[in-house]
Amino acid sequence: xxxxxxxxxxxxxxxxxxxxxxxxxxxxxxxxxxxxxxxxxxxxxxxxxxxxxxxxxxxxxxxxxxxxxxxxxxxxxxxxxxxxxxxxxxxxxxxxxxxxxxxxxxxxxxxxxxxxxxxxxxxxxxxxxxxxxx
Amino acid sequence: xxxxxxxxxxxxxxxxxxxxxxxxxxxxxxxxxxxxxxxxxxxxxxxxxxxxxxxxxxxxxxxxxxxxxxxxxxxxxxxxxxxxxxxxxxxxxxxxxxxxxxxxxxxxxxxxxxxxxxxxxxxxxxxxxxxxxxxxxxxxxxxxxxxxxxxxxxxxx
Numbered sequence: 001x002x003x004x005x006x007x008x009x010x011x012x013x014x015x016x017x018x019x020x021x022x023x024x025x026x027x028x029x030x031x032x033x034x035x036x037x038x039x040x041x042x043x044x045x046x047x048x049x050x051x052x053x054x055x056x057x058x059x060x061x062x063x064x065x066x067x068x069x070x071x072x073x074x075x076x077x078x079x080x081x082x083x084x085x086x087x088x089x090x091x092x093x094x095x096x097x098x099x100x101x102x103x104x105x106x107x108x109x110x111x112x113x114x115x116x117x118x119x120x121x122x123x124x125x126x127x128x129x130x131x132x133x134x
Numbered sequence: 135x136x137x138x139x140x141x142x143x144x145x146x147x148x149x150x151x152x153x154x155x156x157x158x159x160x161x162x163x164x165x166x167x168x169x170x171x172x173x174x175x176x177x178x179x180x181x182x183x184x185x186x187x188x189x190x191x192x193x194x195x196x197x198x199x200x201x202x203x204x205x206x207x208x209x210x211x212x213x214x215x216x217x218x219x220x221x222x223x224x225x226x227x228x229x230x231x232x233x234x235x236x237x238x239x240x241x242x243x244x245x246x247x248x249x250x251x252x253x254x255x256x257x258x259x260x261x262x263x264x265x266x267x268x269x270x271x272x273x274x275x276x277x278x279x280x281x282x283x284x285x286x287x288x289x290x291x
């Protein structure tokens with residue numbers, strides 16, 4: 001098939017505006033933090049509190065590994081089992097020390113703030129065609 | 135702990151979405167939620183060759199995988215496995231993975247109800263899958279566990 005330069009193709013996307021997935025930050029179905037530690041990828045389940053637009057992450061004090069200040073991390077909040085129910089917020093950022101938020105659960109946690117550098121979100125329930133300029 | 139431990143196998147069997155953490159060639163972290171199946175000695179996670187998860191595994195085979203059973207109040211519901219992974223693109227492995235995934239996610243009462251409720255979106259799903267395959271073939275990330283542990287799930291619950 002010949003595609004004219006400047007023509008519009010259509011592609012299917014799962015991506016959504018991250019603001020459309022804000023409910024995930026309020027309900028937090030599944031959340032984890034990923035970072036490198038001693039050259040191994042670490043995946044830690046976390047307590048997430050979204051407070052005044054800040055991403056506050058509680059890591060259990062018994063967690064064997066924790067990221068250093070300013071280290072690059074991924075904060076993933078996702079939900080769903082079946083295909084069209086799968087949704088996620090994927091936040092790449094850096095961590096810094098933080099104090100426990102007022103609504104922190106009782107668990108003994110070390111609190112960090114994830115300062116986002118890039119955020120993407122997806123929702124397979126909103127698969128749709130979009131124009132894709134070639 | 136050994137991954138053959140019955141409590142660990144129980145979590146792996148009941149978990150529906152695994153999250154696999156990987157590192158890029160430059161050591162940058164990434165984590166992706168993926169469908170998976172358990173085969174004796176391995177965890178198979180399905181994706182496409184161009185994804186960050188697959189590219190990272192090709193660059194660095196060390197992975198960490200989280201398994202969490204939702205809506206479960208039993209004492210052990212979050213399991214983490216560390217291991218080494220390879221990316222498999224062989225047709226036999228892909229066929230075996232597809233059959234197992236269909237049995238786990240589609241050919242169940244919940245799966246059938248889900249797809250019947252989304253019949254109108256299936257065409258888009260097919261287009262999306264075809265679009266992904268046009269940029270890289272489907273693959274299976276095969277994880278060989280080296281270490282497994284239950285995490286502090288009661289506090290996180």
